[in-house]
Amino acid sequence: MTDTKTKPIDLASLDLAAAADKGFELELLHPVTKAPLNTFISLVGKDSAVFRDHVRRTANDRLRKQAMGQRRGKEVEVPTIEKIEADAIELLAACTTGWRNLEYKGVALQFSAVNAKVIYTDLSWIRDQVDEAIGDIENFMPS
Secondary structure (H helix, E strand, C coil): CCCCCCCCHHHHHHHHHHHHHHCCEEEEECCCCEEEEEEEEEEECCCCCCHHHHHHHHHHHHHHHHHHHHHHHCCCCCHHHHHHHHHHHHHHHEEEEECCCCCCEEEECCCCCCHHHHHHHHHHHHHHHHHHHHHCHHCCCCC
């Protein structure tokens, strides 16, 4: 039985893709104390076009390489842990749209995809926070 007093919500107002495309600014937290660091990374979410396109492109490339190898009679190449980690870093870098107040090794680091990969490769605690933030729809959807 439906409640006639409550107006149904327009499901279009819960457009996760549009919200994820708008992005979110993550403030990094100290890896131990969880204190805010006044360093911010701008991200798009897992429902964004950037995330979905990157995942599709990566999967399609892998499938094409496997198919070409099989046609040539080669065994299917099993990805290494290093390759899986590198792919994850590529995805996080693709979802990073900027940052502010980020200093690394004594230098104010300018945003670029290359620098994002360096940060995510060298500092796994940042990679973990960014990965979690990208996957949390609450960061992108107002309640």
